[in-house]
Amino acid sequence: MPTINDVARAAGVSPSTVSYVLSGRRPISAQTRARVQAAIAELGFHPHAGARALASSKTNVVALVVPLRVDVNVPVIMQFATAVVTAARTHNHDVLLLTKDEGTAGLERVAHSTMVDALIVMDVEKHDVRIPALRRLKQPTVLIGLPDDPAGIICVDLDFAAAAKETLRHLAWHGHRRIALVGPSPAVYRRGTSYADRFLAGFTEASAELGLETMTHPCEPAQDGVRTCLADIDAALDGVTALVVHNEEALRPLLDQLRAAGRRVPEDISVVAVCPRDVALSMPIPLTSVDIPSHDVGGLAVETVMKLLDGRHTEPIRLLPPTLVERESCAAPARSTGEVFKIS
Amino acid sequence: MPTINDVARAAGVSPSTVSYVLSGRRPISAQTRARVQAAIAELGFHPHAGARALASSKTNVVALVVPLRVDVNVPVIMQFATAVVTAARTHNHDVLLLTKDEGTAGLERVAHSTMVDALIVMDVEKHDVRIPALRRLKQPTVLIGLPDDPAGIICVDLDFAAAAKETLRHLAWHGHRRIALVGPSPAVYRRGTSYADRFLAGFTEASAELGLETMTHPCEPAQDGVRTCLADIDAALDGVTALVVHNEEALRPLLDQLRAAGRRVPEDISVVAVCPRDVALSMPIPLTSVDIPSHDVGGLAVETVMKLLDGRHTEPIRLLPPTLVERESCAAPARSTGEVFKIS
DNA sequence: ACCGCCTGTCGAAGCGCTTCGACGAACCCA
DNA sequence: TGGGTTCGTCGAAGCGCTTCGACAGGCGGT
Incomplete structure (x- = not known):
């Protein structure tokens, strides 16, 4: 592996000049620059990341902490992760992948040992135990999610509360009055997952504002869980005409079971x-x-990190406005209420 | 951030002694070790990763290259990734996440700049263009997959050929003679994805050995793709009694459509x-x-990397034997052949 | 008592880069 | 014509760690 000294010698300049060609931090004449670049190309020189980090106190790496759990939505996580990696690369950064199960210790490990310049943390909980630790780090942190006390930490996410409101408004506009929320699994609520909570809060609030009769129910994603959930909803909210499903994995079994019970979507x-x-x-x-919009949120997280890294100002909390897209699963409720088939 | 010198001063020893306490590469008396460790704990010392990498030529980081594409199986990728991270952590290594779309350049970038000690590459193709580049790297590489010419590179994976054989053997034992393979999407075959290819090869070979009447068909995972695929199979292989599905995403729509067509699994x-x-x-x-077994394969990849890193011998190719688990979707074919419902 | 050998510790060199201060040369304006 | 700038380059100091050689002291064997 050639070093910067080899390049300097080949180009007939001093190592510092090579460094300045690379970083552009000082003016270098066109001829010199050309000679240096030729030497770099010819020798196949790549600066040593460790040496660079040591000398400059910058690693050009950001940590990404992903949940390891299976009860969270795996494809969505993956979308976030690839969005973050892709966006980071456009800023000349790489991504170190950490799992949530290493907890606070993992964050401190990579931060204290100066492996990363910044951290992006997913799957944030209401009272996330990691947050006090994150505040203490010298590296900036961006959360994907929104804890109860976000003071001192930057947060980005979809505005789940607004998403819930938008959804109810849409259904109400269609004429629905009795609406149930099929939420994530109880475990997700139990550990106070931020997005689940915020959606629920928005749902409840909008329900009151719009004067709707609603109920909310967590849902285990497997067939059985969905069955139970639907039965509970039918029992508690007679003549329900619309379902809001905030649980990606339950979606398919839920549709299956509605069909099996003879309830057509969206007619019934x-x-x-x-x-x-x-x-x-x-x-x-x-x-x-x-x-x-995993891609947008991931991209925004990276943009925010970059802003922080070069000292630009940034909003402490950025919640992306939701977009509701009409497709084919939503219509006005049947006139004859109470005529809805029940799940046996 | 305290440095090793701060620790040394606090413990009343020289920096090299602290280093030896940390690395265990030289004997240190119990008292000294205790003093040093106390100082480390008290100061909250964490060695600077860059400095370490510079001095020791080791980063304790391995690169993991994942496909970014959507036509590959996202949850499986995620399982691999978390398995790799978890396993790497048990060996005191971290994982740098790269996406396949950076291609050869990305691999060379992280390798030449000494960001990583080794690489693990997923989603390998038959004639993967990255392989010549990987051979040239000074860092060892482990592929998850098996290219046509694996010379000089270590490969681990599930034995997909054996998996196909096992599957056909099982079906043949149940009495099936007419069997169709519903494979991954055409795009996956088109780019010569290793596992798809090997499964197909094993399938064809076992079919001949067992004297079965089989056919194979790629399948786009959406509803339409599955519909076409099933129609094609029915047209080409009259009275087919069993389907082998090597396409996770097509699984659900396929079952839906069989049911919609009145074909019961496993009766029909x-x-x-x-x-x-x-x-x-x-x-x-x-x-x-x-x-x-994503978890096992990911773990094996990491174990293999670690072996290579400390110069231990390792098999160039390790293919894990498949395990077929009997559940409820497979039975003897109906006696009256030709009585199978057709998809309209 | 002497030599050779471990054991435990230290000092110093160096890993490859960035960055700061210095400095000659060229330039502009008075 | 000279003083102050700006431009382009260099040298050297370090960033924080590992590792090698050296060495003092204690051991056992002869």
């Missing part, structure tokens, strides 16, 4: 999903949905 | 899937399947 019951676009489209019937 | 038609365990279990009926 409307369904609005909160999920990525491709999931909404891959269902047997294209679903009216609020998009989860 | 048997289905054997090649997919992760949890996918097989999450279907409306638990599927007999050959497991894709």
